[in-house]
Amino acid sequence: MTDMAHPPAAPAKRRARLGLLRRLNLSTWIGLVIVVALVLAAIFAPWLTEYSPSKQNILHQLSPPGDGHLLGTDQYGRDIWARLLYGARYSLTIGIFAIVVAMIVGTFLGMIAGFLGGRTDIVLMQVMDVILAFPALILGLALVALIGATMGNIIIAIAFTATPAFARIARAGVMTQRDREYAQACRALGFSGPRILFRHIMPAILPEVMVMSSLWMATAVRTEASLAFIGLGLAPPTPTWGGMVREGYDNILSSFHLALAPSIAILLLVLAFNLIGDGLRDVVDPRLKDAS
Amino acid sequence: MITKLMRTGLAAGLLAATALTAVPALAQQTTLTLGADAADIGSLDPHFASSTSDRTLAAWVFGGLVRFQPGSTDPAGIEPDLAESWESTDDKLEWTFHLRQGVQWQGGYGEVTADDVVFSIEKAMNPDTSAFSGDYAAVDSVEAVDPYTVKVTLKNQIPSVLGILANYAGGFIVSKAAYEERGESFARNPIGFGPFELDSVEPGVSATFKGHADYFRGAPQLESVVYRFLTSSSARDLAFVSGEIDASKGLADKQWLARSSAIEGAAVDIFDPAELSLLNINVTQAPFDDIKVRQAVAHAVNPDIFVQYRGPEFTRPGKSVIPSNNLGFSEDVGMYEYDPEASKALLEEAGYGDGLTVKMLASQLNSLESNALLLQSLFEEAGITLELEPVEHATWHQMIRQDLSPLVQYGAARFPVADVYLTQFFHSDSAIGAPGQVTNFSHCSVADDQIEAARVETDPVKQLALWKEAQELIVKEVCAVPMAEVAQVWVRKAALDWGYELKGAMSLGPVVTEATHFTE
Secondary structure: OHHHHOOOOHHHHHHHHHHHHHHOOHHHHHHHHHHHHHHHHHHOHHHHOOOOOOOOOHHHOOOOOEOOEOOOEOOOOOEHHHHHHHHHHHHHHHHHHHHHHHHHHHHHHHHHHHHHOHHHHHHHHHHHHHHHOOOHHHHHHHHHHHHOOOHHHHHHHHHHHHHHHHHHHHHHHHHHHOOOHHHHHHHHOOOOHHHHHHHHHHHHHHHHHHHHHHHHHHHHHHHHHHHHHOOOOOOOOOOOHHHHHHHHHOOOOOOOHHHHHHHHHHHHHHHHHHHHHHHHHHHHOHHHHHHO | OHHHHHHHHHHHHHHHHHHHHHHHHHOOOOEEEEEEOOOOOOOOOOOOOOOHHHHHHHHHHOOOOEEOOOOOOOHHHOEEOOEEEEEEOOOOOEEEEEEOOOOEOHHHOOEOOHHHHHHHHHHHHOOOOOOOHHHHOOEEEEEEEEOOEEEEEEOOOOOOHHHHOEOOHHHOOOOHHHHHHHHHHHHOOOOOOOOEEEEEEEOOOEEEEEEOOOOOOOOOOOOEEEEEEOOOHHHHHHHHHOOOOOEEEOOOOHHHHHHHHOOOOEEEEEEEEEEEEEEEEOOOOOOOOOHHHHHHHHHHOOHHHHHHHHOOOOEEEOOOOOOOOOEOOOOOOOOOOOOHHHHHHHHHHOOOOOOEEEEEEEEOOHHHHHHHHHHHHHHHHOOEEEEEEEEOHHHHHHHHOOOOOOEEEEEEOOOOEHHHHHHHHHOHHHEOOOOOOOOEOOOOOOOHHHHHHHHHOOOHHHHHHHHHHHHHHHHHHOOEEEEEEEEEEEEEEOOEEOOOOOOEOOOOOOOOOOOOEEOO
8 A cells, every 4th residue: 555655656657557458348448439539520520521510501401311411401401410510519528528627626525525524524525415416407407597508607517416426436535545554654754634635645536536527427418418408508509419409309200310310429429438437447446356 | 729719719809899999989079189389377367368378278268248250360250259239339439239148157157247348348458457458548438337238438449449359368258256256366267158168277287178068159069178288399299190189289380281281180270360570679779779780680681581491381471560461561661671781781881890799588489499590590691690598488578578688589469450569569658668568679669650640540541551651660760670470380180170160360279169079
C-alpha cells in the first residue's frame, strides 16, 4: 500500500496503462470504436453531408431513403442523415460535459464528506440522498422546465441528477482508504488534510469514479433524448436525436424511418457507453478480478 | 384415435364458442367511443368552454334558444331549438322568443323555463361568469314575460342577434337551479337540456356521457358516448385501426389523410369552420413598432407554403385578416406579396441590414409547432432569424395573454360575421391588458371607427364596405399577417352515421345528436 503514497516512476505508469488497455475485452473495444466513430462523425459532419440540418424543402417532404437523401427527408423536407450527424454534436456534448461536471462536483463533495465525517458527512450525504430519491428523468425535467432549455441549462440539470452517484462512490472510497497505513503514515509525517486527501487518497478512488462516469454518460444521453422527446430539449430547428424521434412520431405509421434512424443512433451511443463502462469495471473492480 | 377425438372435440368446442360470441355482434352497437386530442376536461360550463375539446362536448350537453342546423355553420340556416318561434320590432331592438313547453333538464331538474333563459343570458353577459361577455355588449336587458316567453332588448342594432343566442359559446342555456346548487363544480358537473348528459369523468382517461332519456326531440339512439383523452395522434390512429375507438380527431396533414383514407371501412370528415391562422404582430413593441419591420415580416410570409405542407384538401391560403366564411370577408384588401427580397430591402431601410433576430413563444401543439417551424424557414430566407421558445400549449395560452411574445401565431374560428373576428382580434377594446381584453395580441386600433360603424350600420351594402375598409386598414398597418385557413378533420367508421351530413360544426367537433347511430 505504500506504493499509493509514493507514486511509481514514469515508465512503470506507462506499463500500467498499456496493461489496462491489454486487459480490455472485445465488447469494450466495440464500445470505444462506436464512440470514437460518432465523435468523428459529429466533428466532420459538414464533410459527410452536403445538406444543412435545418434547411426545409417542402416539395421534397417525406422522401424515402435513397432518392438523393441517404436516409430520406422528414415532414419539412430536411435531410435526416444531416440532422443525425449534426445531432450527434448535441448528444455527445451534453452527455460528456454533464457527466464531467457531475464527476468533478460529486467526487469533491463525496471526498470531503468521507474524509471529514461527522456533521459535514451527515448533511452532505442527506442532501445527496434527497436528490437521489428522484428519478433522473423526473428531476431533469423539473429543472429544465424551471431554468429553461438551453444547452448550458440541460448540462447543469443532468449534472445535478448525476452528482449524488459520484458523491456516494467517492465517499465510500475515501472512507475505506483514510485509515489505511499509507494515510496514517502521511498523517504521522505531518501532511495536511487536503494534501492527504487529494494527492494520496484521490488516485486510489479515481478508477472507480471513471468507471461510474462512463456508465452515467449513457444515462445522460438517454435523459437528454427523453427531455427532447417530451419537448424540453433544445429549441427548434436544432437537430437533437430525441427531438427527431418526437417529430417523427406523428408519421410513425407511414414513415417509420423518421423515428427509427435517431432511435438507432441513441441506442448505439448508449450501448457504447455501457460497453465501455462494463469493460472498465471488469478491469478495475478487484472483486471481479479475483473472481476471474 | 384419442388424439383424433380430442381434435374433433376441440374443433366442436371452438365452433360453439364462436357461435356464442357472434350473437352479441348481431345487436346494434349503442356505445360510441371517440378519441379526442385533449388531455382532460377543462371546463364544461359552456360560457367558459373555449378549447376545441370543451366546445365539442358543450354542444352535446347544452342547447340554445336557436341552433345551427346539425352539420352546418351557415347563419342563414339557424333554426328553432328551445324557442319555437320569435319576432322582433321593426327597429330590430326588441326580440321576443316563445319557448317550447315541456322541455326537460337532465338530472331531474324539471322543466326549462324563461327564468333559466334570463339567468343564462345574464350569466353570459357578466365577465365574472362568462368568457364571452364581450359578445353581449349590445344587450340592454333580458326579461321573462311569462314562463314561456323571453324578451331581449338591445341598446343598438347588431349584425346577428340570433348568432349570440344560438347553440354556441355564450348562447348555451344552463339550468339556473343546478348552477346555483353546484356553484364552481358546475364546470365538471354540467346540467343542460341537450341530448347527452355527463355521467362520469376519469381524469386524464375518459369522460362518459349517457343519453338524456327525456330529450325533447326524442331519446338518443345511442345509450352512451365514451370520450377518450388521447393526445398523441399516433395513439389515436392505432386505437382507431384496432377498432378500439369508433371515430377520432384527425390531423390536418396530407400524410394523415392518405393513411386514414386507405383504412378499410373508414370515412374521413373534413368540415368547417376552417380556423384562420394569423401571425399577430405587437405594434407597440420594438422592433415591430417600426412599420417597415412589420412590412418586411408581411413580405416574408408565403401562405402557399402552409397549403403545400398540409395539403389543399383542408387548407386554403389566408387572403385577409378574417376567415373566408365570414359575412363581410373581402379578398381584395391589398395583401403584401410574398417577396423575401423586398423584406431584406425594408429591413435595410429600417436599420437591420445585417439581419434581424426576433423571438416568438411557440406552442407545442402539433399544428402550431409545425406552423412555427415553417415560419422560421420563411423568415430565414428574408433575413430574419426567428428564435422559437417552445412552451406547453396551456402555458402558451396564458403567456400570450400577458404580452410575453411580440409575435403570436393564433388560429381561430368565430361566429361567421366579420364583426366578431374584427372586434375580438383588432379592436382596441379587446387588446391584451385592456379591461375588455380578448385576443387583440397586436394592440391594433387602426380600424376601431370602421368596426364600430359597421356594427350599427343598417344598410347591408354600407356595412360590407365598412368591413372591407377595416380589413384594408389592418392589412396595410400590418397588425397581422394571414397564413392559412385549416378545416376540421375527423375519421370515423363508415358504419357510424352522425345523423346528418357533417359539413360544419361551430363546436369544432362532431355534434353527437339523438339521431347519431351505427348502421351495422
